[in-house]
Amino acid sequence: MFVQLRETLQAGGRIDRAQAEWLFTACPDEELRELAQIVRGRYHAPTAATWLKMAIVNYTNVCVARCDYCAFYRFPGQPDTYTLSFEQVRAKIEALVSLGGDMVGFNGGFHPDLPLEHYTELFDKCRATFPELAFYEMTIAEFMFVAKRGKWSYDAAAKAFADSGTRWITGGGAEVLDDAFRLRHSPGKYKVEDYYDAQRAVLNAGMGSTATMVIGFDESLEERLNHLDRLRRFQDDEAGRLTSFLCWTYKPYETELGGAEVPLNEYLRWMATCRIYVDNIKHLRTSVLTRNNDAMMGLAYGADDFDLPTEDEVTQSAGATISHDFEGVLNSARALGFDPQHRAPFGAWNEAQ
Numbered sequence: 001m002f003v004q005l006r007e008t009l010q011a012g013g014r015i016d017r018a019q020a021e022w023l024f025t026a027c028p029d030e031e032l033r034e035l036a037q038i039v040r041g042r043y044h045a046p047t048a049a050t051w052l053k054m055a056i057v058n059y060t061n062v063c064v065a066r067c068d069y070c071a072f073y074r075f076p077g078q079p080d081t082y083t084l085s086f087e088q089v090r091a092k093i094e095a096l097v098s099l100g101g102d103m104v105g106f107n108g109g110f111h112p113d114l115p116l117e118h119y120t121e122l123f124d125k126c127r128a129t130f131p132e133l134a135f136y137e138m139t140i141a142e143f144m145f146v147a148k149r150g151k152w153s154y155d156a157a158a159k160a161f162a163d164s165g166t167r168w169i170t171g172g173g174a175e176v177l178d179d180a181f182r183l184r185h186s187p188g189k190y191k192v193e194d195y196y197d198a199q200r201a202v203l204n205a206g207m208g209s210t211a212t213m214v215i216g217f218d219e220s221l222e223e224r225l226n227h228l229d230r231l232r233r234f235q236d237d238e239a240g241r242l243t244s245f246l247c248w249t250y251k252p253y254e255t256e257l258g259g260a261e262v263p264l265n266e267y268l269r270w271m272a273t274c275r276i277y278v279d280n281i282k283h284l285r286t287s288v289l290t291r292n293n294d295a296m297m298g299l300a301y302g303a304d305d306f307d308l309p310t311e312d313e314v315t316q317s318a319g320a321t322i323s324h325d326f327e328g329v330l331n332s333a334r335a336l337g338f339d340p341q342h343r344a345p346f347g348a349w350n351e352a353q
């Protein structure tokens with residue numbers, strides 16, 4: 001099987017679902033890395049890797065979705081809920097600037113009382129105050145909730161965000177894009193086709209978006225492959241408009257679902273499977289947020305890009321530890337033979353990446 005797959009990939013070909021399953025479950029590690037590097041090599045030089053520094057600002061922990069894998073949210077009315085004012089958000093962004101940061105990602109809960117205008121005004125003030133930074137202004141999951149709450153169509157909501165200056169609504173909140181998985185763990189969040197309808201509206205409004213995936217809950221291999229399969233078809237249909245694909249791992253601490261962390265080798269093997277199977281997204285991102293310095297090993301399994309996180313309360317609530325020893329992470333990449341280079345934030349999808 002390995003020789004056949006190597007010939008296919010070297011010729012620029014594509015693997016099928018059964019072959020992706022074989023890669024993850026049976027391909028020897030060294031051969032899996034070799035195959036991942038073939039697909040990586042279609043886009044990037046062998047030792048190339050890029051990074052930027054990013055804070056995730058969690059503007060509210062109020063959420064009505066009740067995902068059982070989430071340790072961050074508080075239901076409305078609970079005593080320790082919060083919603084940050086602009087001044088509090090600004091203080092967080094100033095902390096990022098003091099650390100030499102490049103980008104802010106906003107991520108909060110499904111707050112039932114905040115209309116779309118609350119977000120566009122907040123983001124507008126942030127862009128005006130920090131013109132030197134780039135902003136990921138919410139995730140597709142939050143976008144869907146805000147649109148539904150205000151009875152906006154996805155197209156109309158996307159146009160409202162784009163008209164207000166938003167350039168990115170990322171693919172965050174995807175976890176495992178499989179309806180059986182969603183029903184088990186976050187039945188109030190969305191259905192898979194709804195997610196892609198919203199993402200298509202975001203792209204059609206001229207904003208950029210990304211793909212994400214989280215592994216390590218209780219999902220089956222079938223469910224994981226469903227995620228990759230649907231993502232690859234979406235990216236084909238959308239002519240390559242998703243800029244990057246970030247795969248990270250579930251943190252189980254303090255969550256209702258609980259469980260154990262995915263072993264590093266399983267994460268790396270899944271990363272390689274993502275690189276080989278989802279061959280139509282240029283950048284595969286490895287997760288320092290959830291794997292710290294070990295994430296750099298993902299570069300040898302097909303990843304080419306990562307961010308150095310400065311804060312993210314969502315994953316920290318569930319056990320993630322964020323270090324500001326940024327040079328230590330970069331040295332881990334160098335020790336593996338990579339040459340990590342600081343990059344500017346990507347432009348929106350229709351600009352050169």
Ligand code: SF4
Nearest residue numbers: 063065067070073109
């Ligand atoms: S993961 Fe997001 S949507 Fe789900 S409960 Fe947590 S904050 Fe709410």
